[in-house]
Amino acid sequence: MRNRLLLITLCLVNLLPRPASPELLHSDRLEVSPEDGSSQVTLADTEPKAGIRQLEVFIGQWDIVLRSEDQQIVGLARTEVRYILDGTAMQADYFGLDRQGNTVFRGTTLRTHDPQTGRFVVHWAMANLPGFTYIDEVYRQGELHGDGRGFDEQGEFVERYRYFDIGETSYSFEMSRSYDGGVTWQSSPKVSATRRSTESPPRS
16 A cells, blocks of 8 residues: 555656756747758747746756655655646656666646636546546645546545645645545655756746
8 A cells, every 4th residue: 555655646746758948948849950961959939828827836857755754765756847738738747766766657747727717627647557637726825736536446536635835946745545535545655846956947
């Protein structure tokens, strides 16, 4: 059960397959133009829409540490987040790591903003594992709260989480999940995220 909770957390941490630069943070595609036998890469800038821009602080690359209740390190990961679809959505790629830094798990989150409700709609999927999650999020009082439902090999579940202590260079995350309709809840390892030191916070 402990390993399952660790995997659950790895699945949700929020969280670009290519190295991020200040230009790439606002780009959703690269165009290659052959010229004199060489290739020239040009950036197609993306201006994020007002709703999704509320979460701009998450754009970039992050190092993740997962800790148990007694503060023992039980997992490592990295996450890379960018704008996609001309700034109407965000994609967060998540990579679970072993102690040598090798990728042992991959997942991705697609997040968009519903202007009618003011809330965020989130879909989560994993590589080579069954299951998915639909999540409803709301950003309030400096925290991002999510309520989700989905299934995995253990069955159907509901979940709840929050991102808190959110700053330009760090944030925290905690989550719990129930497989009996909310009667009992299982807490996952706590997450601490730190922006990679070689990267600047996104442009405001």
